[in-house]
Amino acid sequence: MSEKVKGKKIFDFSLLKRVFHYASPYKKRLYWSITLAVLLAIVSPIRPLLIQLTINNYVRNGLANTLIWITILQIGLLITETLFRFYFSFITAWLGQTVVKDLRVAVYHKILGLNLSQFDKTPIGTLTTRTINDIESINDIFSDGLIPIIADILSIISIVACMFYIDWRLTLACLAPFPILIVATYIFKESVNKSFIRVRNAIAALNAFVQEHITGVQIVQAFAAEDREFAKFKKINKEHRNANVNAIFAYSVFFPLVEIIIAISMGMLVWWEARQVLSLSAQQASELSGKIISFTLFLNLLFRPLRVIADKFNILQMGMVASDRVFKVLDNDDFIKTEGEYKPEKINGKLEFDNVSFAYIDHRYVLKNISFSARPGETIAIVGHTGSGKTSIISLLNRLYHIQHGEIRIDDVNIEDYKLEALRKNIGVVLQDVFLFSGSVMDNITLRNESIPKEKVVEAAKLIGMHEFIMKLPGGYDYNVMERGGTLSLGQRQLLSFIRALLYNPSILILDEATSSVDTESELMIQEAIDKLVAGRTSIVIAHRLSTIRKANQIIVLDKGEIKEIGTHEELLTKGGFYSKLHEMQFTKHTGLSKNVSI
Ligand SMILES: Nc1ncnc2c1ncn2[C@@H]1O[C@H](COP(=O)(O)OP(=O)(O)OP(=O)(O)O)[C@@H](O)[C@H]1O
Ligand SMILES: [Mg+2]
Numbered sequence: 001m002s003e004k005v006k007g008k009k010i011f012d013f014s015l016l017k018r019v020f021h022y023a024s025p026y027k028k029r030l031y032w033s034i035t036l037a038v039l040l041a042i043v044s045p046i047r048p049l050l051i052q053l054t055i056n057n058y059v060r061n062g063l064a065n066t067l068i069w070i071t072i073l074q075i076g077l078l079i080t081e082t083l084f085r086f087y088f089s090f091i092t093a094w095l096g097q098t099v100v101k102d103l104r105v106a107v108y109h110k111i112l113g114l115n116l117s118q119f120d121k122t123p124i125g126t127l128t129t130r131t132i133n134d135i136e137s138i139n140d141i142f143s144d145g146l147i148p149i150i151a152d153i154l155s156i157i158s159i160v161a162c163m164f165y166i167d168w169r170l171t172l173a174c175l176a177p178f179p180i181l182i183v184a185t186y187i188f189k190e191s192v193n194k195s196f197i198r199v200r201n202a203i204a205a206l207n208a209f210v211q212e213h214i215t216g217v218q219i220v221q222a223f224a225a226e227d228r229e230f231a232k233f234k235k236i237n238k239e240h241r242n243a244n245v246n247a248i249f250a251y252s253v254f255f256p257l258v259e260i261i262i263a264i265s266m267g268m269l270v271w272w273e274a275r276q277v278l279s280l281s282a283q284q285a286s287e288l289s290g291k292i293i294s295f296t297l298f299l300n301l302l303f304r305p306l307r308v309i310a311d312k313f314n315i316l317q318m319g320m321v322a323s324d325r326v327f328k329v330l331d332n333d334d335f336i337k338t339e340g341e342y343k344p345e346k347i348n349g350k351l352e353f354d355n356v357s358f359a360y361i362d363h364r365y366v367l368k369n370i371s372f373s374a375r376p377g378e379t380i381a382i383v384g385h386t387g388s389g390k391t392s393i394i395s396l397l398n399r400l401y402h403i404q405h406g407e408i409r410i411d412d413v414n415i416e417d418y419k420l421e422a423l424r425k426n427i428g429v430v431l432q433d434v435f436l437f438s439g440s441v442m443d444n445i446t447l448r449n450e451s452i453p454k455e456k457v458v459e460a461a462k463l464i465g466m467h468e469f470i471m472k473l474p475g476g477y478d479y480n481v482m483e484r485g486g487t488l489s490l491g492q493r494q495l496l497s498f499i500r501a502l503l504y505n506p507s508i509l510i511l512d513e514a515t516s517s518v519d520t521e522s523e524l525m526i527q528e529a530i531d532k533l534v535a536g537r538t539s540i541v542i543a544h545r546l547s548t549i550r551k552a553n554q555i556i557v558l559d560k561g562e563i564k565e566i567g568t569h570e571e572l573l574t575k576g577g578f579y580s581k582l583h584e585m586q587f588t589k590h591t592g593l594s595k596n597v598s599i
Helices: 013-021 024-043 046-059 064-113 116-121 124-166 168-174 178-215 217-222 226-277 282-331 390-397 420-425 441-446 454-464 467-472 490-503 520-534 546-551 569-575 578-587
Strands: 351-359 365-374 379-384 405-410 427-430 508-512 538-542 554-559 562-567
Touching: 013 024, 013 124, 013 282, 024 064, 024 124, 046 064, 046 124, 046 282, 064 124, 064 282, 124 168, 124 282, 168 226, 168 282, 178 217, 178 226, 178 282, 217 226, 226 282, 351 390, 365 390, 365 405, 365 554, 365 562, 379 390, 379 546, 390 508, 390 538, 420 427, 427 490, 441 454, 441 490, 454 467, 454 490, 454 520, 490 520, 508 520, 520 538, 520 546, 554 569, 554 578, 562 569, 562 578, 569 578
Parallel strands: 379 538, 379 554, 427 508, 508 538
Antiparallel strands: 351 365, 351 405, 554 562
């Protein structure tokens, strides 16, 4: 959201073409809206023309009968025009909303499929803005932007044409103040546009600030930083107000100016005709009155679109800026490659890392020449200082990131050759930071996979030892977990994620133990749960608990992205190397249960 909105050419045709491409499934309605724009342009000057005709030919001659018919015709025209207008507004808004709906699906689908590295680069707020606010602005291109502008311009052309047809000299006189209006409109448009861009940036900044600080309110309060944060908030809020006031100022100048120009035009009309009236016969003078009335109506019809056209251009412009950004998301080709067709029925769980090197950012390698292997059913513990690359190793296994060198094989097949879905279905993951979505406990365990029966969930929960706890929650499995699981303790959240992993009965399990300390009871539960989780499957555990590490078939000691030592607990201790030093530093102070260790 921190990204600034900048101006954009209004008529970037390739962009417009792309926006309208999204309306192509609804071609019929699109054509209808344009047809209606044309019809409205044709219909709108007819009524003033009829009035002129009536006054000149029938009122003067007192033809009451014809007058009634003309009145009926007028009413008919009015109803027709109103119906056209209604359908035009409805259809353009319908088109806008429908395109918005389709685009939002496309963008959200795209975002979900993006490579994780994209999320490392793009703030979440930005992606939220793309999916929600920006797409909403594209709606305006249809409902308040391009199509209404086309309708207005057509109306203006047809009215001016009629005026010229009736009396070109009078038209020129009436339109004499027009150049002023055009210049004023241009200045107004530019000024409002600048203010709008400021308003948008201010809103984005406000959104990001409020969102972030409400999420982190605990930190703000804990560090008594309320005053400082408040001052910052006030500053952004004031900018929002100032930008809006600027826009309001432009409006307050522009609209009275338009009124003045309309008044001058009317004045010109009266002045021009008054000059002539003296030299006219009675018949000509009467014709003149019809003309003056029709011109008054024409001028009114003309100024109505002129008043709002500047606004509409701004709306169009903002819509174009938004669509440009939305298309950038859609054009992002860094999505997860799903190539690879291998999809075995069952994975045995043989695992090999063969000289793997990996960098998140160009050549800054966080893993260097990593080689190890595990037989099916073995447990591998990875230990190492914070930042040594433990989480990175396991992120590679289910292809969240792509490696630059080496090969990772499961059951002797390169993981790149697996069908992504088959690979991920067979690898269960428990992450370091457990993420829960707002929703029921059940939904959080099954991730809304309705094919998982409740009994299976209960069975898994019992195995992990969480069933009783869940049943004690108000509503049991329907208990509503608040955003990010805020109403549950860290230990409880982790245990829930264990159920999630167990339920999918994966052949390979990845477990990134949370470093946070939990109470002794939960600690014991977690230990037992981990034993059950790893039993019978190949497991890679980033371990912080001595109990987990001890039981592992192999311990990999990682330091700055390189493997320092591999072996069992006893082997590594007798070796007296890196591991034994770490062990001495971290565990000897604790007895059995380690807390808060970041080995
Ligand atoms: N998404 C990312 N983009 C860029 N660099 C990253 C990313 N994630 C991690 N790193 C970097 O990679 C290195 C290894 O990080 P990793 O998360 O694998 O460490 P870790 O061993 O799991 O640490 P901890 O014990 O604190 O969880 C660190 O230097 C980190 O700064
Ligand atoms: Mg980690």
